[in-house]
Amino acid sequence: MSFTIAIIGRPNVGKSTLFNRLVGQKLALVDDMPGVTRDRREGEAKLHDLSFTIIDTAGLDEGPKGSLTARIQEQTETAIALADALFFVIDARIGLTPADRAFADFARRADKPVLLLANKSEGKHGELGAMESYALGLGDPIQISAEHGEGMGELYDAVSKLVPPTEDEDEEHEETDEERAARPIRVAIVGRPNAGKSTLINHLLGEERLLTSPEAGTTRDSIAVEIEYKGRGFRIFDTAGLRRRSRIEEKLEKLSVADALRAVRFAEVVVLMMDAQNRFEEQDLRIADLIEREGRALVIAVNKWDLMEAQPGQIAGLRRDADHWLPQVAGAPIVAVSGLMGEGIDRLMQAIVQSYAVWNRRVPTAALNRWFEGAIANNPPPAVSGRRLKLNYITQTKARPPSFVLFCSRADAIPQSYLRYLVNSMRETFELPGTPVRITLREKANPFAHKRKRPN
Structure with a gap:
């Protein structure tokens, strides 16, 4: 298992925003309302040439035994036990709170490397809050803004002392x-x-x-x-x-x-x-x-x-x-x-x-052609406006889900009821229960369309 870091801190300090920043996707829900995150979530983080597993956790909080709050807390404690190091996040704009001080003691008791991150440090108010965080006794705070991507260089310097750099492979590996x-x-x-x-x-x-x-x-x-x-x-x-x-x-x-x-x-x-x-x-x-x-x-x-x-x-x-x-x-x-x-x-x-x-199933071409001829013979396509619809041939273009292209004379005139007949017949013949089956209509090119009529 790769090096693992858990993000901890009280609710609404920006843990999920930092998680999304490090994994490069908006995987965790983010909202101004405290307590959005409940379960722990894992992702593969990338910080320049460093790769590691990151765990987003619920905000540290206390509640009576057996309550939802207490069980959320247990999820966070499990994440801390699984981690090799911790990101302890505070809100620099608000400054230290009694909850920050209490949970800093909790982080120290984990007996793991702890990096103190003063999030939302942009602006003068953030600078003052970051200075306050020295009082937690967790070392120098790293001033970041997870939302705007500020301070990632300083974070990289600190994390690189814990996580070995990832060696890039020279040759691309093709999956077998x-x-x-x-x-x-x-x-x-x-x-x-x-x-x-x-x-x-x-x-x-x-x-x-x-x-x-x-x-x-x-x-x-x-x-x-x-x-x-x-x-x-x-x-x-x-x-x-x-x-x-x-x-x-x-x-x-x-x-x-x-x-x-x-x-x-x-x-x-x-x-x-x-x-x-x-x-x-x-x-x-x-x-x-x-x-x-x-x-x-x-x-x-x-x-x-x-x-x-x-x-x-x-x-x-x-x-x-x-x-x-x-x-x-x-x-x-x-x-x-x-x-x-x-x-x-x-x-x-x-x-x-x-x-x-x-x-993932692919239908053999020969079997598909035999089915197609039989399906048309048993139930020919209806005539529309007195003109017969001609279905030329069908081919499978891809699986995941099984998708086919049907070449015909007038794609816009084929009724949906007839397509449903073909899909149901195909499900039964080729044992495709439950999976979506896609049939795309395509008009076969007329090789004589570009030629003009000769004058009489």
Whole structure:
């Protein structure tokens, strides 16, 4: 594991802004409201020629044992235990507070190298606050502005004494097929608030890595965790619950939802979690439609199945309901699980692997041509305005998801109903359940179009 640094400090001193600056992406949510970050988040930081793992943590705070605040604090303490060094961040514009002094003692007790960062140091007020920080006894403060990128050179000088420089490879390494197969599958877990997403991931990890609570909206950031399950690697993203847009009022929830949607776009397989007692509600269908439009492989997990009264034919009923409500992803795997009790986890992970394989599938050209001729013979395209539509041939252009180009005479005249027929027939013939199938229409060039008619 690479050298690891945890960013700690009281709430709203700019820890997540610094995290985003170092990883080069806006991964962590940032807002003026204190306490936005709850779970710890890891990223690969780059500071000139230095590479290291950086951990963003929740603001150090105190709360009664068992409360959400206390459990957030436990997440921060775990990050400190995993780290090789600490960035202790203060707000230079505000100056030292009693909380800063208390948590400075906490940082010293960790018995690890601590770099004192006086953030928001731009301007005269920031300069005065940075001078105050000498009183913490953590050495010389490094004056930075995480938002504007100031002081990164001084930060580099301090970090370089802890982290060895990364040697650049002279030759570019080309990824082999074996390496691609060994790459973790990127999986996003999405659903309505309080569907049990974090509880499921905690069970997979075998530890309370992600905060859970009966209160909806506990998860805010999209947190990525690495797991290995039966020899296969997975990078799983826990996301905030997705509600209807009309119900989202707070700015922070809008940021959380945007972060969840970004996780969907970067995922390869998306697990849509539903509550077993309130499944296939309107918002579930909207989320499934979004996943299909983004072109991701879909697995449906019906959670809290342990709360359902056992009845014959329940699983078959789930299959019928899924195909009825989600015809655009017909055949998508649907698994009954209990994230709390660990029921159905094996089936869920197997469904993810199978959906990933289907999403990457390429259809042999010969088989595709035979299917195409048979599909047209069994159900010819309709005539439009008295003119017959001619479908010439079809070819697969890419996988992830399976995408095809259909060459035809009049692309704008082919009805959507006929395209749905081709997609459904293709799903059945080539075993493409659940994954989005894309067919793009392209008019075949007329080789005689450029020639003028000869005069009589």
